[in-house]
Amino acid sequence: MFQGNTRVIQDLADERPSCTVLEALNRISGKWAIGILLNVSHGPARFTELERAVPGISRRMLTLTLRNLERDGLISRTVYATVPPKVEYRATDMAVELHSSLTALTQWAERHREMIADSREAYDRKHGKPAGVDNDC
Amino acid sequence: MFQGNTRVIQDLADERPSCTVLEALNRISGKWAIGILLNVSHGPARFTELERAVPGISRRMLTLTLRNLERDGLISRTVYATVPPKVEYRATDMAVELHSSLTALTQWAERHREMIADSREAYDRKHGKPAGVDNDC
DNA sequence: CGGCATCCCAAAGGATACTG
């Protein structure tokens, strides 16, 4: 998404925003970043907590995604030198702002979810596609 | 990013928006969708026009992305039976709405682009990363 | 508990030759 939509698209001539939009999307792309961001947005969370809260994520991807988000300054990581170790992740101010920006997208998706579903179904019927199980959610 | 961040993340308990957000992002994920959407947003464009307007895209990816966007009802495709053939792509109303929703994201990215760059640099210096050429744009 | 390291697979994406 985003999934890893990095790299170029340099100048779209007079479409300068594109680069910026891409920059934005590149930080929240990937299968898990958003789920994690939303989770830490309503309070700090520990590693294992997140592992449970984000169903289906693997240990590896949780670690990788957390590291990337930390690198971009979207989450902070606090280690408590106790035994057993305890690590807390929390959203930075920047991430909280982002969270509210995602709302526009959410609402757009809500408004059009049915129209999109219909469009897909129509398209698939028109072209010879079998009954695709669209159940993303 | 979004690149292909499909599938699950079913219920994040009381974080219902997540699924919807994902739905939204899944339609604009991939390396090229946004560049194309932005391009057709300010008027209809032909295949070869887009190929030039979106620098770096391959014929294959242009076709694939256009088909997906058409399937989701974000762009319309009109074929003129002339020789040589002429095909026009244009943004649907839904896509125009989306375009304005992306603005929130754009502005967020603009506000924080420097902070993010600094954060990355700091992170990379702290951990032993070499001088990464961050030039996405 | 938190998380790196390793192995492996599937999907995304690039290059390019061919065609109606």
Added chain:
DNA sequence: CAGTATCCTTTGGGATGCCG
């Protein structure tokens, strides 16, 4: 012009074992 078909490389991501 506007694609399709084919082949190959790269990246994302699942599974799992080990370790402080």
